[in-house]
Amino acid sequence: MLPTFLYLASQSPRRRQLLEQLGIRHELLLPDASEDAEALELALKNEAPTAYVQRVTGLKLDAAVQRMKARGFPDAPVLCSDTTVAMGRTIFGKPDDAAHAQAMLTALSGHTHRVLTAVAVQRGDERFTALSVSKVRFAPVNAAQIQAYADSGEPLGKAGAYAVQGRAAAFIAHISGSYSGIMGLPMFETTGLLRSIGFTV
Secondary structure (H helix, E strand, O other): OOOOOEEEOOOOHHHHHHHHHHOOOEEEOOOOOOOOHHHHHOOOOOOOHHHHHHHHHHHHHHHHHHHHHHOOOOOOOEEEEEEEEEEOOEEEOOOOOHHHHHHHHHHHOOOEEEEEEEEEEEEOOEEEEEEEEEEEEEOOOOHHHHHHHHHOOOOOOOHHHOOOOOHHHHHEEEEEOOHHHHHOOOHHHHHHHHHHOOOOO
């Protein structure tokens, strides 16, 4: 039987929006208070950004599949995704606060960085994965602009302390790669994964 919907194990409204754009019916499968979801995002010592984002996505998918079974939900494909920002081997995760966001944005100012988004989907015992890598060049951004953006609250909860679809678009001089991947769910790669498990996209 072909799947009629999937579970999205992500709190990101942008990922929901992008799945809706594809016309994929989905239900949220989020951790409860007993799960330490943030702990899954801790980087290992000297871990390369590509290895990091793929490992974290796999851990999130493992947890989501167990969650579906533990809650007795109807069996359906489960989709997870994780995004990280990197310059060289330095991983820029989600900022702890506005000051941390300012420090990240100052480091990104005037430089090119990578945005890596891993996607994984599981149906039954089969798991399919994909990786999107894009390059983003920030124009030089002055301290006042960075502080105003950090104080807006938008950087919190965002890898690299910015949202490409938000006010930080004003900082971005050039993008090479997947805009939707930078948002958090690369449409091309995700479509391929969904087709591989029976969705008509």
